[in-house]
Amino acid sequence: MINFVILCPNKCISITLATILHIETSARTCSVALSQDGALLFHQEDREGPNHAVLCGVFCQEALSFAESHAIPLDAVAVSQGPGSYTGLRIGVSMAKGIAYGRGVPLIAVPTLELLCVPLLLREAVEEGSLLLPMIDARRMEVYSAVYDRALRQVRPVTAEIIGEGAFEEELAKGPVWFLGDGADKCREVIKSPNAHFVADQVPLAKNMLPLAERAFLRGEFQDTAYFEPFYLKEFVALKSKKLL
Numbered sequence: 551m552i553n554f555v556i557l558c559p560n561k562c563i564s565i566t567l568a569t570i571l572h573i574e575t576s577a578r579t580c581s582v583a584l585s586q587d588g589a590l591l592f593h594q595e596d597r598e599g600p601n602h603a604v605l606c607g608v609f610c611q612e613a614l615s616f617a618e619s620h621a622i623p624l625d626a627v628a629v630s631q632g633p634g635s636y637t638g639l640r641i642g643v644s645m646a647k648g649i650a651y652g653r654g655v656p657l658i659a660v661p662t663l664e665l666l667c668v669p670l671l672l673r674e675a676v677e678e679g680s681l682l683l684p685m686i687d688a689r690r691m692e693v694y695s696a697v698y699d700r701a702l703r704q705v706r707p708v709t710a711e712i713i714g715e716g717a718f719e720e721e722l723a724k725g726p727v728w729f730l731g732d733g734a735d736k737c738r739e740v741i742k743s744p745n746a747h748f749v750a751d752q753v754p755l756a757k758n759m760l761p762l763a764e765r766a767f768l769r770g771e772f773q774d775t776a777y778f779e780p781f782y783l784k785e786f787v788a789l790k791s792k793k794l795l
Contacts, residue, residue, distance in 0.1 A: 568625040568767050571613055571649065572756040575602045575642030576634025576662045577686065577732065582609035583756035584617060588764060592616045593757045602641040610645055626650075626772075628658040628763035630665055630754055632781035633694040633708060634686055639780035647775050656772035660762045661781070662686065663696045663708060666731045668758040670749055676700055680726040683718065684752075685733025693733035694783055697721060710783055713740055722746060 567587040574581045580602045581595035594609040617624055629646035632639045650657040666684035670676065678700065686694040691713045697706035711717075713736045721727050722743040729737055730749040738748055766772070 568764065569617065569622050570626045570628050570658070570760075570763050570767065571610065571617075571624060571646075572628045572660075572759040572763060573606065573610065573642045573646050574630040574665070574754050574756040574759065575606055575638040575645075576630045576632055576754055577638065578635075579753050579755065580605045580609065580638075581756040582606065582613050583759065584613040585760045585764075586622065588760055590757055590760065591620075591622075595755060595757075597753075600635065600638060602638050606641055606645050610649060614649075624649075624653050624655055626656045626658055626763070626767055627653075628660055628759050628766070630662045630756075630759065631659040632662050633688075633710075633783040634662050634754075634780075636782060639782065643778065643780045647778065650775050656767075657775045657778060658763050658766045658771070659773050659778065660759050660766070661708075662754050663694070663731075664698065664702060664704075665754045665759055665762060666752060667698055667702060668761060669752065669755075670728060670730055671700070671702075674728075674749075676728065677726060679724070680728060681705060681721050681724065682728050682730070683721065683734075685729065685731040685737070687731075687733040687736070688784075691736055693736060695733065708781075708783060713737055715740060717741060 569586045572583040578599040579597045580599050584592035592613045596605050627646045627650040629642050663684040667682045682698040688694050694710050696708040699705055722745045726745050728747045730752040734748055
């Protein structure tokens with residue numbers, strides 16, 4: 551962590567530049583990024599997955615090697631905490647905890663559904679009064695979802711629900727609602743409200759974690775590295791392969 555003090559006529563302003571390693575493995579895409587003071591220094595992603603067990607460690611090593619080659623000290627590790635793929639979350643969180651512990655830096659947890667909203671707010675002109683409804687596919691017609699306002703304040707907590715007729719009527723009656731994430735594809739044929747806006751190809755990526763991770767860093771919102779667990783939302787249930795039945 552680098553601290554700068556800027557001298558102004560009437561006061562001194564202290565600025566903290568933090569270097570953060572970001573890890574995202576909650577869905578099929580595996581991605582790792584390195585940032586410093588909001589600037590993206592390194593980013594690798596693979597959308598052919600799930601290949602997390604193979605690529606997450608490789609991407610992290612490349613990011614850390616980049617930092618070391620440029621004499622940039624690591625200040626924190628951020629990881630997408632879920633909900634999402636049980637196996638993917640375990641891999642990402644285990645990697646993040648190992649690096650944070652080994653390097654002696656704090657661990658930051660970024661809510662995956664909140665992360666999904668970041669590129670929409672940066673790219674689209676989201677009108678005032680809109681609601682953001684990120685969704686993660688949970689198989690069949692079930693999704694993991696939450697509702698946020700334009701300032702990323704949570705309006706409705708994370709829930710698992712079945713998509714059917716009348717879904718999200720209360721939210722849609724208030725104004726524009728932006729559906730995003732791979733779970734939103736299930737809603738296209740069911741939700742016909744003129745207030746519904748669907749965003750295609752929105753996946754959680756490490757490079758979009760920057761503003762959320764930096765906010766947590768500046769606030770000192772760190773996790774207990776030893777005891778932190780991913781947010782699964784639902785208990786993992788192991789199923790027997792059909793080949794074995």
